Amino acid sequence: MRGNLFSSAWTRLRPLLPGLPALGFLMIFFLLPVGEILVNSLKVGDGGWGFEHYERLAALPAYARVLGTTFAISLTVAALSIVIAYPMAFLLSHMSVRRRMRWTIWLMVPFWTSYLVKTFAWILLLSRTGALGQLATALSDGTFYLGLIPSLSGVLIGMVHALVPLAVITMLPIMQGISAQLSGAAQTLGAGRSGAFLTVFLPLSLPGVWAAGLLVFITTLGFFIVPALLGTPKETMIAQLIISVILETFNMPFAGALSAVLLIATVLVFIAYDRAVGLSSIGGMESSRSGSSRGASSGLLMRATIRMGALLDRMANRVPNAIGSWSGSVLTGYAALLALLLVLPTLIVVPISITNSAALTFPPQGFSLRWYEAFITSPIWQAALIRSLLVGLSTALIGVTMGLGAALMLTRLNGRVSNAVFSFLVAPLILPRIIVAVGLFYLLGRLGLVGTEAGLVIGHVVLALPYVVVTLAAALKRYDWRLEDAAMILGAGAFTRMRTVMLPLLAPSAAAAFLLAFLTSFDDLTIAIFVSGGLSTTLPKQMWDDMVLQVNPTLAAVSTSLLLLVTAAVFLLSSFRRDR
Amino acid sequence: MGHWLNMQAKLSTKGLTKKYGAVVALEPTDIEVKKGELLTLLGPSGSGKTTLLQMVAGLVQPSGGKILYDGKDGTHLPPGKRGIGMVFQSYALFPHMSVKDNVAYPMRMRKTLAGEIDREVDRALAMVQMQHLAQRMPRELSGGQQQRVALARCFVYRPEIILLDEPLGALDKNLREHMQMEIRRLHRELGGTFIYVTHDQDEALTLSDRICLMNEARVEQIGTPAEMYHTPKSRFAASFLGHSNLLTGNVHVDANGSPSLAWAGSCLPLPPGGATAHSATLMVRPESISLVSPESGFLRGRITEVVFHGSDLKVLVDIQGGQNIVVRAPSESPAARLNDTVGVRWSPARSVLLTQ
Numbered sequence: 001m002r003g004n005l006f007s008s009a010w011t012r013l014r015p016l017l018p019g020l021p022a023l024g025f026l027m028i029f030f031l032l033p034v035g036e037i038l039v040n041s042l043k044v045g046d047g048g049w050g051f052e053h054y055e056r057l058a059a060l061p062a063y064a065r066v067l068g069t070t071f072a073i074s075l076t077v078a079a080l081s082i083v084i085a086y087p088m089a090f091l092l093s094h095m096s097v098r099r100r101m102r103w104t105i106w107l108m109v110p111f112w113t114s115y116l117v118k119t120f121a122w123i124l125l126l127s128r129t130g131a132l133g134q135l136a137t138a139l140s141d142g143t144f145y146l147g148l149i150p151s152l153s154g155v156l157i158g159m160v161h162a163l164v165p166l167a168v169i170t171m172l173p174i175m176q177g178i179s180a181q182l183s184g185a186a187q188t189l190g191a192g193r194s195g196a197f198l199t200v201f202l203p204l205s206l207p208g209v210w211a212a213g214l215l216v217f218i219t220t221l222g223f224f225i226v227p228a229l230l231g232t233p234k235e236t237m238i239a240q241l242i243i244s245v246i247l248e249t250f251n252m253p254f255a256g257a258l259s260a261v262l263l264i265a266t267v268l269v270f271i272a273y274d275r276a277v278g279l280s281s282i283g284g285m286e287s288s289r290s291g292s293s294r295g296a297s298s299g300l301l302m303r304a305t306i307r308m309g310a311l312l313d314r315m316a317n318r319v320p321n322a323i324g325s326w327s328g329s330v331l332t333g334y335a336a337l338l339a340l341l342l343v344l345p346t347l348i349v350v351p352i353s354i355t356n357s358a359a360l361t362f363p364p365q366g367f368s369l370r371w372y373e374a375f376i377t378s379p380i381w382q383a384a385l386i387r388s389l390l391v392g393l394s395t396a397l398i399g400v401t402m403g404l405g406a407a408l409m410l411t412r413l414n415g416r417v418s419n420a421v422f423s424f425l426v427a428p429l430i431l432p433r434i435i436v437a438v439g440l441f442y443l444l445g446r447l448g449l450v451g452t453e454a455g456l457v458i459g460h461v462v463l464a465l466p467y468v469v470v471t472l473a474a475a476l477k478r479y480d481w482r483l484e485d486a487a488m489i490l491g492a493g494a495f496t497r498m499r500t501v502m503l504p505l506l507a508p509s510a511a512a513a514f515l516l517a518f519l520t521s522f523d524d525l526t527i528a529i530f531v532s533g534g535l536s537t538t539l540p541k542q543m544w545d546d547m548v549l550q551v552n553p554t555l556a557a558v559s560t561s562l563l564l565l566v567t568a569a570v571f572l573l574s575s576f577r578r579d580r
Numbered sequence: 581m582g583h584w585l586n587m588q589a590k591l592s593t594k595g596l597t598k599k600y601g602a603v604v605a606l607e608p609t610d611i612e613v614k615k616g617e618l619l620t621l622l623g624p625s626g627s628g629k630t631t632l633l634q635m636v637a638g639l640v641q642p643s644g645g646k647i648l649y650d651g652k653d654g655t656h657l658p659p660g661k662r663g664i665g666m667v668f669q670s671y672a673l674f675p676h677m678s679v680k681d682n683v684a685y686p687m688r689m690r691k692t693l694a695g696e697i698d699r700e701v702d703r704a705l706a707m708v709q710m711q712h713l714a715q716r717m718p719r720e721l722s723g724g725q726q727q728r729v730a731l732a733r734c735f736v737y738r739p740e741i742i743l744l745d746e747p748l749g750a751l752d753k754n755l756r757e758h759m760q761m762e763i764r765r766l767h768r769e770l771g772g773t774f775i776y777v778t779h780d781q782d783e784a785l786t787l788s789d790r791i792c793l794m795n796e797a798r799v800e801q802i803g804t805p806a807e808m809y810h811t812p813k814s815r816f817a818a819s820f821l822g823h824s825n826l827l828t829g830n831v832h833v834d835a836n837g838s839p840s841l842a843w844a845g846s847c848l849p850l851p852p853g854g855a856t857a858h859s860a861t862l863m864v865r866p867e868s869i870s871l872v873s874p875e876s877g878f879l880r881g882r883i884t885e886v887v888f889h890g891s892d893l894k895v896l897v898d899i900q901g902g903q904n905i906v907v908r909a910p911s912e913s914p915a916a917r918l919n920d921t922v923g924v925r926w927s928p929a930r931s932v933l934l935t936q
Binding site for chain 1: 638659660664666670674686
């Protein structure tokens with residue numbers, strides 16, 4: 001009897017085993033530290049509990065101002081990114097698969113390019129001695145000086161440029177899920193092209209718009225690179241404050257309180273979002289609720305939309321050419337321009353890196369590879385590069401192993417539980433990274449892992465797991481499970497099935513996941529800023545230190561190298577996708 | 581007659597049942613499959629035929645009952661140890677392996693020697709005329725070719741029982757008919773025991789030694805195609821296999837003691853044999869009916885539709901009050917003209933009285 005009971009529990013639990021390492025890992029190195037932030041922020045000096053840190057936060061208007069600035073900037077960036085990204089996503093969603101793949105590369109290169117490289121490029125372009133400034137001075141015979149940074153507009157340019165690819169990528173799956181037949185149906189029912197767009201496509205795409213807005217907003221909340229390098233002190237954001245409180249005043253509980261405020265704000269935004277739109281719209285799952293489209297389909301708003309569509313269509317009909325091709329080419333032109341704007345600014349690092357002079361001047365003076373030589377031969381850069389590569393590879397290896405187990409487990413859980421576990425596994429991607437970093441800093445400090453490669457790998461696996469799980473879970477969703485049945489009947493045992501059928505078929509996705517995990521680690525500054533101390537710096541950390549101290553052409557050489565690496569990685573990734 | 585003298589059944593189920601929560605996918609079922617026969621499991625979707633097949637394959641665990649292979653209980657054996665092969669609905673070919681590697685897969689799983697693998701794979705591919713495409717990948721093949729590879733992969737290791745789960749469902753009509761002939765040929769040449777799931781009655785009639793008709797999670801009737809066609813046991817069996825006129829009414833016994841069925845205001849003669857139930861259905865196949873003069877018919881009515889079908893005509897006769905009788909008449913039949921008033925009659929021996 002007892003044996004039976006045990007064995008039936010075992011049969012039920014056994015399929016879940018492969019996911020347990022990933023779940024356990026995230027419990028310890030994600031859930032625990034983030035929870036600890038909340039708890040520790042309530043501890044006061046004498047070992048008791050209280051709101052002392054929050055009171056201090058509230059008492060000083062400077063902190064409130066930083067919070068206000070952070071939210072204002074994040075909202076602005078989210079709104080601008082959506083508006084700029086929407087037409088691009090619309091165009092991509094109407095392309096053939098092959099064509100979309102080609103266009104997506106132009107989004108993925110800037111998406112995966114390090115924020116540090118992108119921000120460095122904007123410094124080179126926008127500062128008073130930068131490329132645009134020089135150009136303006138030259139054109140106006142020295143009467144006009146253009147210095148766009150440091151300023152709020154510099155911050156906004158840098159952030160929107162950095163996040164438009166994220167917005168497009170988030171909106172795209174929802175838009176692709178909208179059947180092209182629906183717009184056609186609307187047109188046979190009497191709507192014009194614009195009318196069909198406004199009454200059918202736009203409302204159906206809104207969940208994607210909200211999802212993109214949410215992700216951009218939350219990512220921006222945790223930004224510190226862009227405001228620190230492109231902004232004035234007036235644009236100080238909360239992540240900068242947290243970093244300086246920890247690294248300069250060592251006031252951990254107060255930093256905890258700041259992080260907790262950020263965390264609570266994030267969670268509130270999520271709850272509000274879930275109420276309004278439904279969290280499932282993130283990541284291309286079809287939205288269970290679409291409150292917004294419900295709103296639009298009833299009453300006044302609907303009538304206004306229809307009226308507006310009819311008006312637009314009448315205007316469009318006055319344009320003599322076939323309206324379809326005309327609006328199509330305008331859209332293509334816009335998307336091409338946007339792709340150029342996303343890719344080109346970053347390329348400024350290339351000419352600067354092969355200049356001969358030590359000053360960052362434009363146009364470049366003379367040709368020389370001395371900065372590459374400086375990069376390669378400097379023991380500091382060398383050590384940083386090797387450490388980044390090692391940590392990246394370890395992260396990818398551990399991340400893919402644990403992530404594959406977790407993805408397998410997800411397929412064996414029933415819908416509701418599977419969704420909850422999936423949300424937990426991707427949570428590190430959705431919280432501002434700075435919160436994860438601060439929490440880990442507490443925990444790793446106690447474990448004596450700060451300043452070690454092991455500490456870095458732990459932190460990076462937390463960040464990389466969501467990418468791995470998303471990639472592999474999608475691959476397993478497409479996986480034809482009857483192949484397993486077929487192999488089973490043909491005589492293959494569980495291990496043989498895995499070796500001969502599942503793994504070979506998942507190999508391209510596993511390679512993609514590996515690459516994504518590697519890039520996540522290789523690119524990370526937030527964890528590195530806390531966890532890699534003293535001599536043991538990583539490449540991004542070394543770049544950051546140099547940029548804060550004094551920008552120099554070696555940085556351009558490093559940036560160019562990183563740009564090449566990311567481009568190669570993106571092309572490699574897209575070739576994996578094509579194989580399928 | 582004398583079933584008990586026969587050899588043991590190749591496969592049999594005893595009270596085999598499957599429940600998903602409160603939903604019964606298969607009521608307790610006993611069937612016997614004889615060695616070397618081709619049995620089709622025929623029925624509409626949701627009738628339990630695929631569930632039954634998957635339990636025989638070992639892909640679905642039964643909620644109760646037993647499955648015997650050669651008389652031995654194999655209910656809980658892993659799929660690979662049941663001596664079965666299976667052809668899947670959309671083939672389930674491994675997309676990352678060539679045709680040859682797909683077919684060699686079960687041989688490799690059985691640790692066959694390399695030379696023998698090559699020989700057996702060639703033999704299996706030759707049986708389905710696919711040797712020339714051995715190096716192709718599955719995605720480079722047409723649907724019919726993929727189907728042949730799936731068959732070869734199933735036959736190559738000579739399983740004694742072969743399960744086919746609607747294997748021709750994805751093919752177009754001509755190819756499907758061609759492949760049906762291929763499967764008949766393979767069944768003859770291999771001499772294995774085939775269990776074939778389909779929802780297509782023509783396919784079942786074409787292929788089967790016996791048909792197991794299923795409906796609402798249970799077996800409705802088992803028999804040879806001729807038995808099923810000529811002596812269905814229920815209204816469902818009569819209407820699912822072939823076209824039939826089902827005339828439901830009350831059975832009366834007249835003064836002489838001969839029974840008849842009251843239908844549409846007429847008394848229809850019944851086939852020989854006892855008519856016990858009060859209410860019953862008389863089944864008459866359209867081809868058993870002839871068109872006669874109005875006076876000499878069991879029933880009379882007006883022709884409302886004449887459809888040319890090549891070898892014969894389909895004639896709709898409106899009896900009265902919207903009741904229709906379908907008649908198949910020879911193409912050159914002069915009697916069938918639209919709006920003519922005609923009589924219909926049949927040999928009572930060729931009708932079947934159904935009480936279920």
